[in-house]
Amino acid sequence: MDTKEEILNAAEVLFARAGYHAASMRAITESAGVNLALVNYHFGSKEALLEAVIARRLRPVNELRLRRLQEIRSRAGERNISPDLPEILRAYIEPVFGTGESERGWADFANLIGRAFTETDETAQKILLRHMKPANQLMLELLGAALPDLSGQEVFWRYQFLIGALGRAIRMNSSPGYERLKKNFEADSETLIRMLVSFAGAGMGSGERREGLR
Amino acid sequence: MDTKEEILNAAEVLFARAGYHAASMRAITESAGVNLALVNYHFGSKEALLEAVIARRLRPVNELRLRRLQEIRSRAGERNISPDLPEILRAYIEPVFGTGESERGWADFANLIGRAFTETDETAQKILLRHMKPANQLMLELLGAALPDLSGQEVFWRYQFLIGALGRAIRMNSSPGYERLKKNFEADSETLIRMLVSFAGAGMGSGERREGLR
DNA sequence: GTCTATAGATTGATAGAC
DNA sequence: GTCTATCAATCTATAGAC
Numbered sequence: 001m002d003t004k005e006e007i008l009n010a011a012e013v014l015f016a017r018a019g020y021h022a023a024s025m026r027a028i029t030e031s032a033g034v035n036l037a038l039v040n041y042h043f044g045s046k047e048a049l050l051e052a053v054i055a056r057r058l059r060p061v062n063e064l065r066l067r068r069l070q071e072i073r074s075r076a077g078e079r080n081i082s083p084d085l086p087e088i089l090r091a092y093i094e095p096v097f098g099t100g101e102s103e104r105g106w107a108d109f110a111n112l113i114g115r116a117f118t119e120t121d122e123t124a125q126k127i128l129l130r131h132m133k134p135a136n137q138l139m140l141e142l143l144g145a146a147l148p149d150l151s152g153q154e155v156f157w158r159y160q161f162l163i164g165a166l167g168r169a170i171r172m173n174s175s176p177g178y179e180r181l182k183k184n185f186e187a188d189s190e191t192l193i194r195m196l197v198s199f200a201g202a203g204m205g206s207g208e209r210r211e212g213l214r
Numbered sequence: 215m216d217t218k219e220e221i222l223n224a225a226e227v228l229f230a231r232a233g234y235h236a237a238s239m240r241a242i243t244e245s246a247g248v249n250l251a252l253v254n255y256h257f258g259s260k261e262a263l264l265e266a267v268i269a270r271r272l273r274p275v276n277e278l279r280l281r282r283l284q285e286i287r288s289r290a291g292e293r294n295i296s297p298d299l300p301e302i303l304r305a306y307i308e309p310v311f312g313t314g315e316s317e318r319g320w321a322d323f324a325n326l327i328g329r330a331f332t333e334t335d336e337t338a339q340k341i342l343l344r345h346m347k348p349a350n351q352l353m354l355e356l357l358g359a360a361l362p363d364l365s366g367q368e369v370f371w372r373y374q375f376l377i378g379a380l381g382r383a384i385r386m387n388s389s390p391g392y393e394r395l396k397k398n399f400e401a402d403s404e405t406l407i408r409m410l411v412s413f414a415g416a417g418m419g420s421g422e423r424r425e426g427l428r
Numbered sequence: 429g430t431c432t433a434t435a436g437a438t439t440g441a442t443a444g445a446c
Numbered sequence: 447g448t449c450t451a452t453c454a455a456t457c458t459a460t461a462g463a464c
Contacts, residue, residue, distance in 0.1 A: 003429080003430090019233070019235060021233060021235035021236050022235050024456075024457065024458085025457080025458065025459090026456085026457080026458095034430085035429095035430060035431055035432090036431095036432095036458095036459095037430075037431070037432085037459085037460080038429080038430070038431090039458095039459095040458080040459060040460075041429070041430080042429090045458080045459080046457095046458065046459090129395075152398070152399065153398075153399045153401060154409065156396075156399040157383070157399065157401060157406070157409050157413075158409070158413055160379075160382050160383065160386050161379035161382065161383065161409075161410065161413050161414075162379075163382055164378040164379040164380070164381055164382025164383065165374075165375035165376075165378040165379045165382075166378070167378055167382065168374050168375060168377055168378025168379075168381065169371070169374065169375065169378065172374055181343075182370075184366070184367075185366065185367045185370040185371065187367060187371060192371070195368065195371050195372070195375075196375065198417075198420055198421065199371075199372055199375050199417040199418070199420065200375075200417060201420070202416045202417045202419070202420030203412075203413040203414060203416045203417030203420075204413070205416070206412055206413065206415070206416030206417075207412065217447080217448090238438075238439065238440085239439080239440065239441090240438085240439080240440095248448085249447095249448055249449055249450090250440095250441095250449095250450095251441085251442075251448075251449070251450085252447080252448070252449090253440090253441095254440080254441060254442075255447070255448080256447090259440080259441080260440065260441090
């Protein structure tokens, strides 16, 4: 297989499992079965490698998200109605669990994303925010339109709660080390998505006057 | 001041802001104004230092949590009624935002906890889980009693969503780097707690037959 | 493009004087 | 308890042969 891709795959696994700093380039190249010097040849630096790992998976996810959210917005605009909250949530949540092809390796990447929110002296966090910005802005706009009775502050924080719940779900679902905790409560992706949409839908809609009237 | 405490304070800040691996013992001792060798003298190793940092803050939080949850359980038991969901949530959430004394430094620790869920080759994660286990078990039991119509799987995952939302709230509220994102949506702790309880209460109670009848 | 070899810096930890 | 000095290991990155 392509050397670059081999490195990306190995880096994804190790960044996700050990963390950016703890995953050394020696470990990565060894796991990939390539020479140590090839990381710098192909990517330039360790940080650029992290950027490439994140970008590879995140681009299709956010493109799909954005497309679905834009479609919801234009449909609501045409008929001059508020966008539907559960529909918005599903468009935001579903792509994270796989863009369709859903190749192997997604579990590790999901774990990496979970880390990226906090770790690696903000290196990964910045990369992440940059990729998600367009979808995030549109998401806030649609949520505001779907929840017209809530203040901007309320909408903003409920959106943050959703992001937190989603991140937790992804990590719990994919990262090893939670097996013992999950025991008999294992859930497949579709079940998880359904539970998330229902949880966040009820949580975000709480206090809305229109609640339940649609 | 006490040298040990000085080291703990500096380590807390640096672990939180840079991450466990990125925060070197040289940086920690320099920031604490003490000699490099004193970390190993007082704590034994870098990992033991992390353990001490976490334990110092987490013990009072979880003791308070446990006490309040136990009180709810015994009150419900006496009167032979289901425990009240918002009350459970408040008992679980409130202590995380400060145990009352709420000394300075809590913001950094909150950030550290956010990291600990994922980072540091599971070192911090294990420490965290060990500390939270008693409160977590009681929490699951009370949630099950408060939501008798839900399956164990549903209760478990909604609890995970709560943990995710809570963690996100803490990090957003305390860690630097989110200032630009929060802009005009800043909220004080009491407001945040209220929003969390209302969000999670609605989200967790969704689908319950008794919903709204209490 | 891929390799060896190594530079150059930084890390956690410790021995031993005070 | 606190200090200096240093070891041994590890890290990222690069020079240069093939």
